[in-house]
Amino acid sequence: DRASISFEKRAELATNQVAKQLFEIIALKKTNLCISVDLTSTAKILDLLEKVGEHVCLVKTHVDIIEDFNSDFVIQIKQLSKRLNFLILEDRKYADIGNTVSLQYLNGLYKIGEWADCVTVHSLPGEGILKALNGSTNGVSRGVFLLAEMSSEGNLITPDYTKATVEMAAKYPDLITGFVCQNKDTFKDPGLIQLTPGVQLETSGDSLGQIYNTPEKVILDKGADIAVVGRGIVAAKSPETQAVVYKNALWKCYQKRISG
Ligand code: S5P
Numbered sequence: 001d002r003a004s005i006s007f008e009k010r011a012e013l014a015t016n017q018v019a020k021q022l023f024e025i026i027a028l029k030k031t032n033l034c035i036s037v038d039l040t041s042t043a044k045i046l047d048l049l050e051k052v053g054e055h056v057c058l059v060k061t062h063v064d065i066i067e068d069f070n071s072d073f074v075i076q077i078k079q080l081s082k083r084l085n086f087l088i089l090e091d092r093k094y095a096d097i098g099n100t101v102s103l104q105y106l107n108g109l110y111k112i113g114e115w116a117d118c119v120t121v122h123s124l125p126g127e128g129i130l131k132a133l134n135g136s137t138n139g140v141s142r143g144v145f146l147l148a149e150m151s152s153e154g155n156l157i158t159p160d161y162t163k164a165t166v167e168m169a170a171k172y173p174d175l176i177t178g179f180v181c182q183n184k185d186t187f188k189d190p191g192l193i194q195l196t197p198g199v200q201l202e203t204s205g206d207s208l209g210q211i212y213n214t215p216e217k218v219i220l221d222k223g224a225d226i227a228v229v230g231r232g233i234v235a236a237k238s239p240e241t242q243a244v245v246y247k248n249a250l251w252k253c254y255q256k257r258i259s260g
Contacts, residue, residue: 002190003223006258007032013191015173018118018143022087022177022193026057026226029085032219032254033247034058034195036091036230040065042073049077052233052243053084058195060089060228063110074115081117089195090116093147098128102136118143118177123165130168134175143177148186151198153209162186184223196224200232201245215246219253 002010011023026032035056039045045066049059059081063069081088090112094101101121105113112119113136121129121144133144148165149157166187169176178193179186186194200212212232218224229246236242 002188003184003257004260005190007225010190015191016143016175016177017141018087019177019191019193022057022226025085025087029054029057030251031055031057031247032226032250033243034060034089034226034228035233035243036060036197036228038062038065038230038234040067042066042068042070046073046076046080048234048239049080049084051240053080053086055243055247056086058087058089058226060091062091063112069109078115087117088115089118089120089145091120093120093122094129095122095124096129097125098132101129102132105133105136113137113142118145120145120147120180122147123161123168127168127171130172130175134172142175144175145178145180145193145195146176148179148181149183151182151211153205153211178225182222184221194223194225195228196222196226197228197230199227199229202232215249216253219250220257
């Protein structure tokens with residue numbers, strides 16, 4: 001089962017170049033922590049990443065919440081990603097027909113396709129959404145995390161939807177980096193990455209339906225490869241200290257998992 005295979009080995013099994021790179025970064029930096037930088041100013045985001053970037057493998061952004069987004073921000077976050085060796089996931093959760101998604105990916109204020117290593121995508125509209133992104137990468141290695149399950153209370157995703165999502169992904173081995181999901185049985189392919197949000201040590205949820213689990217639970221029970229932490233780090237008194245706490249807790253669980 002994929003959860004017992006080391007990240008080094010899984011890098012060799014990946015068919016998507018971003019997945020391969022991510023597995024390699026995780027193994028090299030010994031961190032399977034993804035920080036979700038849900039902040040609304042470029043200065044705050046860059047300042048936070050300067051502090052926590054060395055402790056994460058992946059930085060997840062929501063660029064449409066930034067008040068002062070500009071092209072210099074893109075240059076700076078890319079420089080940080082090179083210097084501190086992390087990849088960037090824009091959590092855009094595309095969910096429209098292929099033609100519209102292709103426009104949203106390449107155009108507008110954000111030109112996400114130019115700088116994001118990977119993006120999140122809903123399978124809801126059907127395969128056209130993956131065809132569109134596949135055709136929009138201009139030969140550059142890009143990746144997609146497909147939403148197969150969600151962390152929020154009362155979400156409408158059913159087991160059949162999840163299964164069909166995993167089957168859809170199997171047709172695009174070069175494009176799919178992995179799944180945003182909550183369970184270890186959701187998919188089997190060890191070359192794909194399980195990205196699991198809804199992780200926090202302090203609390204079990206928020207007032208708007210988010211459900212949190214601990215690092216132990218997501219890595220050991222739920223099969224997460226990378227855990228996404230947002231407010232657990234971003235809202236902490238010392239985000240840097242807290243990033244190290246999460247990094248160490250997650251890595252300890254991973255080591256326990258592969259030692260069987
Ligand atoms: O099922 C999901 C999928 C995602 S990508 N549940 C989530 O919470 N997310 C995202 O993870 C969400 O958009 C947010 O950016 C992050 C969780 O943030 P936190 O502050 O609750 O840790």
